[in-house]
Each structure stands twice: as C-alpha cells, then as structure tokens.
Amino acid sequence: xxxxxxxxxxxxxxxxxxxxxxxxxxxxxxxxxxxxxxxxxxxxxxxxxxxxxxxxxxxxxxxxxxxxxxxxxxxxxxxxxxxxxxxxxxxxxxxxxxxxxxxxxxxxxxxxxxxxxxxxxxxxxxxxxxxxxxxxxxxxxxxxxxxxxxxxxxxxxxxxxxxxxxxxxxxxxxxxxxxxxxxxxxxxxxxxxxxxxxxxxxxxxxxxxxxxxxxxxxxxxxxxxxxxxxxxxxxxxxxxxxxxxxxxxxxxxx
Amino acid sequence: xxxxxxxxxxxxxxxxxxxxxxxxxxxxxxxxxxxxxxxxxxxxxxxxxxxxxxxxxxxxxxxxxxxxxxxxxxxxxxxxxxxxxxxxxxxxxxxxxxxxxxxxxxxxxxxxxxxxxxxxxxxxxxxxxxxxxxxxxxxxxxxxxxxxxxxxxxxxxxxxxxxxx
Numbered sequence: 030x031x032x033x034x035x036x037x038x039x040x041x042x043x044x045x046x047x048x049x050x051x052x053x054x055x056x057x058x059x060x061x062x063x064x065x066x067x068x069x070x071x072x073x074x075x076x077x078x079x080x081x082x083x084x085x086x087x088x089x090x091x092x093x094x095x096x097x098x099x100x101x102x103x104x105x106x107x108x109x110x111x112x113x114x115x116x117x118x119x120x121x122x123x124x125x126x127x128x129x130x131x132x133x134x135x136x137x138x139x140x141x142x143x144x145x146x147x148x149x150x151x152x153x154x155x156x157x158x159x160x161x162x163x164x165x166x167x168x169x170x171x172x173x174x175x176x177x178x179x180x181x182x183x184x185x186x187x188x189x190x191x192x193x194x195x196x197x198x199x200x201x202x203x204x205x206x207x208x209x210x211x212x213x214x215x216x217x218x219x220x221x222x223x224x225x226x227x228x229x230x231x232x233x234x235x236x237x238x239x240x241x242x243x244x245x246x247x248x249x250x251x252x253x254x255x256x257x258x259x260x261x262x263x264x265x266x267x268x269x270x271x272x273x274x275x276x277x278x279x280x281x282x283x
Numbered sequence: 284x285x286x287x288x289x290x291x292x293x294x295x296x297x298x299x300x301x302x303x304x305x306x307x308x309x310x311x312x313x314x315x316x317x318x319x320x321x322x323x324x325x326x327x328x329x330x331x332x333x334x335x336x337x338x339x340x341x342x343x344x345x346x347x348x349x350x351x352x353x354x355x356x357x358x359x360x361x362x363x364x365x366x367x368x369x370x371x372x373x374x375x376x377x378x379x380x381x382x383x384x385x386x387x388x389x390x391x392x393x394x395x396x397x398x399x400x401x402x403x404x405x406x407x408x409x410x411x412x413x414x415x416x417x418x419x420x421x422x423x424x425x426x427x428x429x430x431x432x433x434x435x436x437x438x439x440x441x442x443x444x445x446x447x448x
Binding site: 084085086087088089092093096118121122123156157158159160163164165166203204206207211218219220221222224225226227234235236238239 | 287290291294297298301302305309313316317318319320321339377378379380381382385388403404405406407408409410411412413414415416417418
C-alpha cells in the first residue's frame, strides 16, 4: 500500500511536536527551575520528616530509616530504566533525535541511582540480615540492572558515528527490559531473603507515620531524577547543535 | 508510515519472543532459583550429604536456648514452616533482627541425626513496618496476630510446583 499524502493528524504527529529539539529547549528552560525547586523542597521535607520525626520500627529501630533513601532509589532504578527503554523504542521506531539524546542522558543518572539503591541496601543488610550481600533473586536481578545501565553507557559512546552507538544502545536497552518484571516479581516468584513489597496497589503494610514521609521522599527523588535528566538533556541538545553548526562550517570552508 | 509500522511490528515481535524465551528459561530453572528450602522440603528433597544448603522459615517460638558444646556456648533453635520443623545449632553471633516467631535463613549442613549445624544465620525481615507504640496498642486491644502466615510467607504459592513423589 502506498501512503497517500493526507493532512489528517497522524498518530505520530503529537510525538513529533514534542520531540522538536527547539520546542523542547524553550519548554525546558521554563520548567527546569520549577522542577529543581520543588525537588529540593520535597526531598528536604521527606528526608527531614523520615529521618528525624517519623516513628521507628518496633524491631529494626532507627536502622529502618534507611528506607527513606533506599526505597526511592530502588524505585527509580527500575522506573528510570523504563524511561530508558521507552526512549529507545521511540528512537528505533520513530527515529526521534530527542529520544536518542535522552536515552544517552538517562543511563548515567540511572546507574548512579542504582548504585545508591545497592549501597544503601547493603548498609542496611549488614546489621539487619547479618550479611552485606546475598545472591538472592532480588539482589541479583538489581545487580544485572546496574550492569545493563553500565553497558548502555559504554555502548552509546563506543562508536565514532554517534547514531550507530545510539542504535546499538537502544537495542541493548530494549533487550534488558525483560529484567524489569523479574526485579518486580522476584520476591513473589522465588524464595528470597529480601522482603516482599510493602506498598501495593491494594494498600500498604506500613504505619501511616512511616508511609507518608516515604511517599513524599519518593516523589521528591522522582522529580529530582527528572530534573537531572532534563538538565543533562538540555546540555546535550545544545552540544549537538553546536557540533552540527561546526560540522556545517568546516564543510563550507573546505 | 508503513516503514514505521513495520519497525514497530518487528520491535513488538522481538520483545514477545524475548519475553517468552526468558519466561521458559526461568520456569525451567525454577528449582535452582530458590535462595533457601523450607523444612518440609527436607524429607522429599534431601540435600546431598556434605553439601551446604540454606533453609528458611520462622524461628519456632519458645525453642531458642543456649547450650554448651565442648565448653563453648552454642545457640539452639528450631526452624519451622508450619508443616515441619528442624533443629539448628549455631556457634556465633545472631543478627539484631533474630527473634522467636520471626523469619530466618540458615546456611548449614545436615548432620546424620537430621539436625543442622549452621555456619551462617541471616534474619529475614517481613514487609510490615510498625512503631513500637502501635504494636503495644494492638497487643493491648487483643488484635495482635504474632507470626503472620508462616507457610505462605516462605512458600509463595505460584513459585514451586508441587511434585508428586
């Protein structure tokens, strides 16, 4: 079938509007200060409330306060990877320049937050479980997620032609997406030392005084992740523009 | 448009294939993916002699005691999953979270007498977080259910297929 030249709105149309790098730069310069400001306020409230005011747990006492860092970090390790996979799908199927650049900027932030999740879990694990690390399904699958992030970081930057690197990185990111349900359900499918989810769709097995600061902290960390990625993406778009300009100029002078 | 659709189709097909392959692999490896076995598994699937293995369950309430073996203090307790229980001996420091009625994962070897000589004891925390005052209030109101769902907590129903024999 030949596609006829219609002007009717196509499904990809709205994506193209927001994927326009110029439009993104204009929108992001307005959103960025607000995103950063709200992040700082929420993280200060969430962590301050959680670390100093919220009640302690009956068994773990103060050691349990690490959840105010560990749970947001672990949530973002997975959610960030989902964003990376989404950008990869957009770049492979719709060939969006902005999605290419975004994928390359998400993975370093995702690797950092995964490191935070692994490190904070380990620090909690030693006094509570009695071991820094165990090879149970949850911990192992999150370690695999960390390596996927590292692989993506390296692969995207491994080619002289950035487009080839972005293509290879997108394929890696999409292959790795099978790990996300494994991480989520590892504690339900197999015997693990890691406890199952406390916050589910049907409710939370947590006292309200512990739950609220945790939710605020999670929201704050999430906005912070978005703010970091947005700042990096703005820089990447500008860098890409400068590089294209320089390239065009050298061609002219040749 | 058709090229985009074709690319999307290929991508979806690849993901479905990859997901299916992963699911099959994980199903095949199910028996090897367990971090620990339950006490009731010991009879049906006995570990090879001389090999370390992990056993998980709740510390049976009232079973913790300190005994002396060769002049050294040794902790003795029983691990249960609601269906069977097994005695564990451990000469070492128990983790902070170790309590009767709480989850525990023990690395050790089965002795000829059917008891376990542990080399490592890990405490397993459950998913409930509660301040001590709330726990006290619940206890006072008589709404306290100490060990929640011992068997279900450690044997996720979907995980291990029941094998006859």
